[in-house]
Amino acid sequence: MTEEIIIAGFGGQGVLSMGKILAYSGIMQEQEVSWMPSYGPEMRGGTANVTVILSDEKIASPVINNFDTCVILNQQSMDKFESAVKPGGYLLYDPNGITKHPTRTDIKIYSIEGAKAAAEMGNTKVFNMIILGAYLKMRPIVKMENVIAGLKKSLPERYHKLIPLNQEALEKGMDNLVEK
Amino acid sequence: MGEFKLMKGNEAFAEGLIRSGADGYFGYPITPQSEVIEYLMAEEPHKRTGMVVLQAESEVAAINMVYGGAATGKRVATSSSSPGISLKLEGISYMAGAELPGVILNVVRGGPGLGTIQPSQADYNQAVKGGGHGDYNLLVLAPASVQEMYDFAGLGMELAFKYRTPVMVLSDGVIGQMMEKVILSEQVTRLTDEEIYAKYGDWATVGRTNGRERNIITSLHLKSEKMEAHNHKLAAKYKEMAEEEIRFEEFETEDAEYLLVAFGSSARISQNAVKIARAKGIKVGLLRPITLFPFPKARLNELADQVKGMLSVEMNMGQMVDDVRLAVNGKIKVEHFGRVGGIIPTSDEIVEALEQKIIGG
Numbered sequence: 001m002t003e004e005i006i007i008a009g010f011g012g013q014g015v016l017s018m019g020k021i022l023a024y025s026g027i028m029q030e031q032e033v034s035w036m037p038s039y040g041p042e043m044r045g046g047t048a049n050v051t052v053i054l055s056d057e058k059i060a061s062p063v064i065n066n067f068d069t070c071v072i073l074n075q076q077s078m079d080k081f082e083s084a085v086k087p088g089g090y091l092l093y094d095p096n097g098i099t100k101h102p103t104r105t106d107i108k109i110y111s112i113e114g115a116k117a118a119a120e121m122g123n124t125k126v127f128n129m130i131i132l133g134a135y136l137k138m139r140p141i142v143k144m145e146n147v148i149a150g151l152k153k154s155l156p157e158r159y160h161k162l163i164p165l166n167q168e169a170l171e172k173g174m175d176n177l178v179e180k
Numbered sequence: 181m182g183e184f185k186l187m188k189g190n191e192a193f194a195e196g197l198i199r200s201g202a203d204g205y206f207g208y209p210i211t212p213q214s215e216v217i218e219y220l221m222a223e224e225p226h227k228r229t230g231m232v233v234l235q236a237e238s239e240v241a242a243i244n245m246v247y248g249g250a251a252t253g254k255r256v257a258t259s260s261s262s263p264g265i266s267l268k269l270e271g272i273s274y275m276a277g278a279e280l281p282g283v284i285l286n287v288v289r290g291g292p293g294l295g296t297i298q299p300s301q302a303d304y305n306q307a308v309k310g311g312g313h314g315d316y317n318l319l320v321l322a323p324a325s326v327q328e329m330y331d332f333a334g335l336g337m338e339l340a341f342k343y344r345t346p347v348m349v350l351s352d353g354v355i356g357q358m359m360e361k362v363i364l365s366e367q368v369t370r371l372t373d374e375e376i377y378a379k380y381g382d383w384a385t386v387g388r389t390n391g392r393e394r395n396i397i398t399s400l401h402l403k404s405e406k407m408e409a410h411n412h413k414l415a416a417k418y419k420e421m422a423e424e425e426i427r428f429e430e431f432e433t434e435d436a437e438y439l440l441v442a443f444g445s446s447a448r449i450s451q452n453a454v455k456i457a458r459a460k461g462i463k464v465g466l467l468r469p470i471t472l473f474p475f476p477k478a479r480l481n482e483l484a485d486q487v488k489g490m491l492s493v494e495m496n497m498g499q500m501v502d503d504v505r506l507a508v509n510g511k512i513k514v515e516h517f518g519r520v521g522g523i524i525p526t527s528d529e530i531v532e533a534l535e536q537k538i539i540g541g
Contacts, residue, residue, distance in 0.1 A: 020359065024186050027361050033186070035359035060451035062358050065526045154186065 001056050003141050004064055007131075008049035008081055009073025014128030019050035022132060024150030025142040026054035034062035047076050054141060071135055073114070075099055092135055092177075102180075109180040110138050117172050126169035133173025144170070183364040189323070189355040190215035192330035192362045193259065193285055198225045200334030201368035203254035204232040206245035208264060211297040212353040213287035216259045229370050239264040243271030243284075250280035251397040253376040253384030255337050259285035261353075262303050263294055265311075272346055273312030276414070277399025279383075281340035283333065284318075285349045287356035290522045298522020299353030301444060304499040307350045308473045315411050317418045318348045319425060320472040322443040326360035328470075334368070339425065343417055344383070350472060352495065354445035354524065418474075427470035428479060432458065436465030438538055439483055440530065441504050442493040443469050450493050453530035464534065472500070480507035489513040489538035493530055496520060513538060 005022070009015045016037055023033040036051040051067075053059050070081045072093040078100060085091050087106045095101070096115040112134035118127040136142065142150075147170065151163055187195065194216045197205060207217040217235060225231035236242035242258045249256035260268060265286045275282060286307065290300035305311075307320045319339055321332045329351060336347040371379065377386045385395050401407040429447075432454055433439065442450040447468040457464045467483065469476050484490070489512050492501035498516035505514045517533035519525040 020186065023359060027184070027186060033359075033361060035186070036354065037357055059360075060455065061449040061527060062360070063354060063445070063449055063524050063526075064452070065528070 001054075001141070003054045003069065003139065004067050005052045005054075005069045005071065006049055006067045006081060006084070007052065007071040007073075008047070008077035011046045011048040013048070013073055014125070015048045015073065016050050018128035018132050019052045020154055021129075021147065021150050022052050022135075022142070023054070024154045025147045026150075028146040028149040028153070029142060031056060032059050034059045036062040047074070049077065049081075069135070069139055071131060073131065078102065090138060092131075092138055094131065110134070111178045111180060112173060112176055114173070117176050118169075121169060121172060123165070123169075126165060129166045129169035130173035130176070133170035134177040135173075136170070137174040137177045184361050185364060186359050187326055187330075187362045188215050188357060188359050189326045189329040189351060190259075190287060190357070191219040192326045193333050193349070193351075194219040194223070195362070195364065196330040196333030197257055197283075197337075198223065198229060198231055199365055199367050200337055201229065201255065201370045202231055202257055202333070202337060203370055204234070204245075204249050204256040206234050206236050206242040206249070206256065206258050208236050208239045208242050208260065210239075210261045210264045212289055212299070212356050213259050213261045213285065215356070216285065229367065231370065239267035240271065243268040243275075246282045246284075247271055247275055247278070247280060250275065250282045251278070251385050253380035253386055255281075255341070255371070257283040257285070257333070257337070259287065261287045261289045262291050262300070265303065265306070269306075269312040272318070273310075273314050273316065274399045275346040276312070276316035276318070277314060277410075278397050279344040279414075280346065280397065281337070281344050282346050283336040283340055283349060284346060285351060288350065288352040290520065296522040297353070299357075299445065299495065299524060300520065300522060301352050301446060301495040302497075302499070302520065303350065304472065304494065304496060307348050308475070308503070316414060317421075317473050318346055319343065319421055319474075320348045320350050321427075322350050322470060322472050323355055324444050324447045324468060324470075326355070326358065327362050329355060330362045330364070334365075341380075343421060345417065350444070352444050353522075354448075422474035425471055426474045426476050426478075428476040429468045429470060431466040431468070433465035433467065433483065435463055436483075436486065437463040437488055438465075438534060439487045439490045440464060440466045440493055440534070441469070441480070441490055441500070442466065443472060443500065446493045446495055446525070449525060449527055450530055452527035453493075453534070456527050457531045457534060460531070462531075462534070462539065469500075475503050475507065477503075477507035480504060481509065481511070484508040484511040487512065489515070491530075491534050491538050492516045493525065493533075494518045495524065513541070515541070
């Protein structure tokens with residue numbers, strides 16, 4: 001199995017760390033992984049995206065142009081990456097701030113009101129974990145226990161107390177996934 | 181699986197330095213390699229192994245700290261990205277002249293000048309053909325994975341001391357910034373001063389305690405005969421490297437009719453291109469030079485008897501292609517394909533270039 005994913009949005013949305021946790025989750029189930037970021041010089045506000053590959057085989061190129069799944073979190077990324085989903089692939093997006101919704105009919109399209117769900121949880125920082133939860137509901141390629149193990153491995157010990165909150169956010173994302 | 185970590189290439193190089201028993205790192209931040217010094221500062225290796233980490237006031241200061249550390253037999257390193265490496269070149273030439281070991285990492289970005297912070301391989305000629313002044317070569321290692329960024333920190337230091345020469349690890353923004361799983365090795369204990377004395381005391385300036393001749397570290401030889409003899413000594417060393425240290429990797433070359441030649445991140449993308457081309461029925465293989473100096477000339481010359489043409493894939497306007505052509509020596513067609521400015525070539529573009537420039541051309 002190989003899953004090639006791009007997660008694209010604004011800097012500050014937690015795009016890169018969401019990709020990192022997904023990559024760590026893949027390692028926890030003994031898969032090969034790569035995580036390749038692309039971002040401008042801005043720390044916040046600019047566009048940021050990360051390509052994550054999980055595979056049972058050695059990964060040749062970490063840089064790819066077509067994806068099994070695109071996770072899209074702003075309009076610029078929608079403009080750029082809707083066409084990059086492989087036919088039969090998946091597109092997951094947060095409709096918040098999206099003015100031009102995806103129109104392709106040869107791919108499976110899902111949405112998640114991530115920003116809204118984070119506001120409901122009273123914590124905008126868990127936005128990316130809600131998105132990750134929705135992604136994993138749509139593409140159950142890693143088990144929840146491996147995501148938690150991945151979180152443990154990627155977070156410094158002093159933040160391990162936040163793992164239950166992150167798990168709650170993952171579940172919130174899973175519950176709020178909408179098939180289009 | 182042993183101890184492992186998901187790391188960026190830059191972080192892996194830093195951890196590789198610590199674990200391979202480096203004594204010091206002197207650096208100055210620049211994108212896209214700043215994670216090296218950030219990681220080392222956060223990790224505080226002086227608590228783990230006693231390794232010194234210092235942010236110098238400039239790139240020029242950092243390379244001269246490396247010169248000083250190396251002169252005392254210490255295992256020291258620095259890192260930068262393209263414009264910063266240009267600043268270090270004076271010091272690198274002096275190290276080569278004074279026969280000082282040390283590891284210099286270049287996480288290449290686009291140029292010339294300040295260029296762009298995006299990935300590039302435009303410093304191939306600078307790394308392989310000298311860069312600084314005078315007749316010298318660096319031993320150049322080109323990592324193509326995060327694991328190799330980790331491994332080459334230690335391997336580079338080992339080779340630097342074996343030949344008493346500066347070693348460059350020529351990486352790029354892709355390999356530096358991406359994360360992959362790294363299998364970590366056991367911590368190597370740093371050498372004590374006594375061990376350095378016993379091992380390198382015949383050349384390092386470790387203090388003259390036993391009445392031996394003074395050790396002088398210098399690149400200055402004002403007498404022409406002495407300078408000429410020194411140039412010959414260096415050349416003999418480079419010849420020995422060319423005989424002993426060539427490293428490369430091949431993919432699907434057994435039945436290949438065409439060959440891609442690529443290093444670093446271009447080699448990773450070219451691996452995908454090989455798969456795509458083979459699915460189309462084109463028998464293509466890939467040779468990835470791991471050492472750029474010394475260059476795997478003999479193997480390429482041998483492959484030139486087997487394949488009909490070679491495409492050198494590089495993120496520059498065509499630099500390594502000259503070395504491929506020299507290796508092939510006119511036997512077959514050799515062309516270059518590259519994207520520049522921080523644009524990373526796609527596997528499809530590589531296959532298209534192969535079809536147009538080599539197969540159809």
